[in-house]
Amino acid sequence: MKIFLYLFLSSLILGCNSTKESVGEPKSNLDYANTITVENLKKQLYVYAGDEMEGRMTGTEGQHRAAEYIRDFYIDHKIPSAFGGDNYFQKIPASYFKGRTNNQPSENVLAYIKGSEKPDELIVISAHLDHVGMDKDGNIFNGADDDSSGTVALMEMAQAFQQAVKDGNGPKRSILFLHVTGEEIGLFGSAYYVEHPVFPLKNTVCNLNIDMIGRIDPDKKDNPNYLYLIGSSMLSQELHDVSEQVNDKYIHLDLDYKFDDPDDPNRFYYRSDHYNFAKNNIPVIFYFNGVHEDYHKMTDTPDKIEYDLMAKRTKLIFLTAWELANRDNRIMVDKK
Structure with missing residues (x-):
């Protein structure tokens, strides 16, 4: 009887300790978001x-x-490189940047999380790391919205996915966190990647591209709870449907398709890095807050970012990527 009681109490204590250790560990997609x-x-x-x-x-x-700042962030947070080791750079020779004066070499930055069940299938999340530099008088164009907002959103999403990996809840499909250069001068970094893919394009499920998600379009001042989406149904109705379902379930932004037309006079569909993936028949979503009075001006500074709204938009993109990475079947391309 004493032995039985001892064993019973021991198992109870162990069970309690086990429960205590698991308290506070993120388990759901929302926890990670x-x-x-x-x-x-x-x-x-x-x-x-x-x-x-x-x-x-x-x-x-x-x-x-x-680029080094992005690389160091990934090293510090133990988010692996697509190349292995501490090499996160896909180097691009100066000769690739056609039509520029004073051409100089540049680099894309690639971090990577390998899928646990379908590692050959890849979700690419991208943002451009460059901006327009300085004027002849040395005035700096900081590009806080364009595209620092997309860059740091991508870094934070990578950290959230890496936390899931640490907890044993890593994505089933692989995810490439792709920071591209040369967007402002002609989408060169993303073009170089699709011409020299680190992972086969045929295995690339989709591209979620983030370019300006930190501000509010002046036309939306009365309804700032929005985000423009471009391209989500151009190649895959399923991608569009997944995006809508995730938003309806978790985030409740007003997803606005005002610019979602190849014939839109602004031509936004052709003006960011997703387009180089779409040209290769890879489904895309371009996340965009629209232009504003500080677009490509010295006044696009960090103090003007709407950080609460930016966080909400980032969580939507993360949760969409989570769903695409973990659903049973790869989304289908049904349009060309």
Whole structure:
């Protein structure tokens, strides 16, 4: 009887201890999404859009410094490189940047999380790391919204996915966190990636591209709870449907398709890095807050970012990527 009682109490104590150890460990997609915080986004963005980066013009010292900042973030948070080791750079020779004066080499930055069940299938989440640099008088164009907002959102999403990996809840499909250079001068970084893919394009399920998600379109001042989506149904109705379902379930933004038309006079569908994936028949979503009075001006600074709204938008993209990475079947391409 004493032995039985001892065994019973021991198992009870062990059970209690086991429960205690698991308390507070994130388990759901929402738990991981909520690791993306206003504080973290703001902290990273003030550095990335700071004067030290000198406006991040392609091939300049400031742009290389920005790429190194992204790389160091991934190293510090133990988020693997797509190439292995501490090499996160896909180097692009100066000769690739056609039509520019004073061409200089540049680099894309690639971090990677390998899928647990379908590692050959790949979700690409992208943002451009460059901006327009400085004027002849040395005035810096910080590019806080364009595209520091997308850059730091991508970094924070990578950290959230890596936390899931640490907890044994990593994505079933692989995820490539792709920071591309040369967007402002002709989408060169994304073009170079699709011409020199690190992972086969045929295995690339979709591209979620983030370019300006930190501000409010002046036309939306009365309804700032929105995000423009472009391209979501151009190649895959299923991608569009998944995107809508995730938003309806978790985030409740007003998804606005005002610019979702190849014939839109603004031609936004052709003006960011998703387009190079779409040209290769890979389904895309371009996340965009629209242009504003500080677009490509020295006044696009970190103090003007709507950080609460940016965090909400980032969580939507993260949760969409989570669903695409973990659903049973790969989304289908049904349009060409």
